[in-house]
Amino acid sequence: MAPPAKTTGRRGRRQGEPVSRDVVLAAAKARFARDGYEKTTLRAIADDAHVDASMVLYLFGSKERLFRESLRLIIDPEVLAAAVSGSGGDEPDVGTRMVRAYLGVWEAPETASTMRAMLASATSNPDALAAFRGFMQNYVLTAVSAEIGGDAQARLRAMLAASSLVGTAMLRYLMAVPPLSELPTDDVVRLVAPTVTRYLTADADELGLPAL
The missing domain is CATH 1.10.10.60 (Homeodomain-like)
Known part of the structure; x- marks a missing residue:
């Protein structure tokens, strides 16, 4: 009688095993x-x-x-939302909290290279750009604006703050343009935070926010 045929092991999950x-x-x-x-x-x-x-x-x-x-595995919208609301041991200034939290994502060893690669993709590929835009609109801006009122003006405020944060990151980390790329992180936080604070907290008339 012929020996049973050999089977080749197949890499992957067993049939019926749930996919995470x-x-x-x-x-x-x-x-x-x-x-x-x-x-x-x-x-x-x-x-x-x-x-x-x-x-x-x-x-x-x-x-x-x-x-x-x-x-979302790299930029957790809830972390940025928590930076807006703050807690007892946090910096008293909302802009300082926001800038420090955002720059921390760019500088942490476990996320720095991934952030560079993904933002580089978003600036060079239209599909990646659409995905990044959707992430900002559906997750980041929604989470942050909810902490400052949740209305249309709050969403615009969150977008203005994001423009400062993303622009800073583009020049500092992705394009590495001096002198911004060479400044200590604490200096960048100190310089950018007032603008972020103003966007998030200043009177609507002072900012010139349109009626939305």
Whole structure:
């Protein structure tokens, strides 16, 4: 009698084993950071997460949405919202809290290189830009504006504050333009914080905010 046929082990999850969104997101975050948006494929992410590519598509719908969701692993909107509300041991100035929290994401060893790679993708690929825009609008601005009233003017205030934060990060970390790129972090916080504070807290008439 012929010996039983040998079977080749297949990498991946056993049939019926649940697929974790968190595992796929972690794989996507690492792949986007390593290869950039354009070169990253859903199949590559699926291979890294040990799942079928169809499952990645089922869970997230598109590469653009997966990129947007991956950003939440790096910039937690709730951390920025907490910086707005503050707590007993925090800096008394809201701008100082916001700038320090945001720059901390860019300077932390576990997120610095990923932030650079993902923002670089957002400035060079239209789909990545759309994903970044959606992340800012649907997560960051929603979370921050909720802490300062939640209305249309609060959302505009949050956007103005974000313009200072993102612009600072672009020049300091992505483009590395001196002297901003060479300043100590505490100096950057001290210089940028008053503008962020003004956008978030100044009287609407003083800012010239339109009626929305």
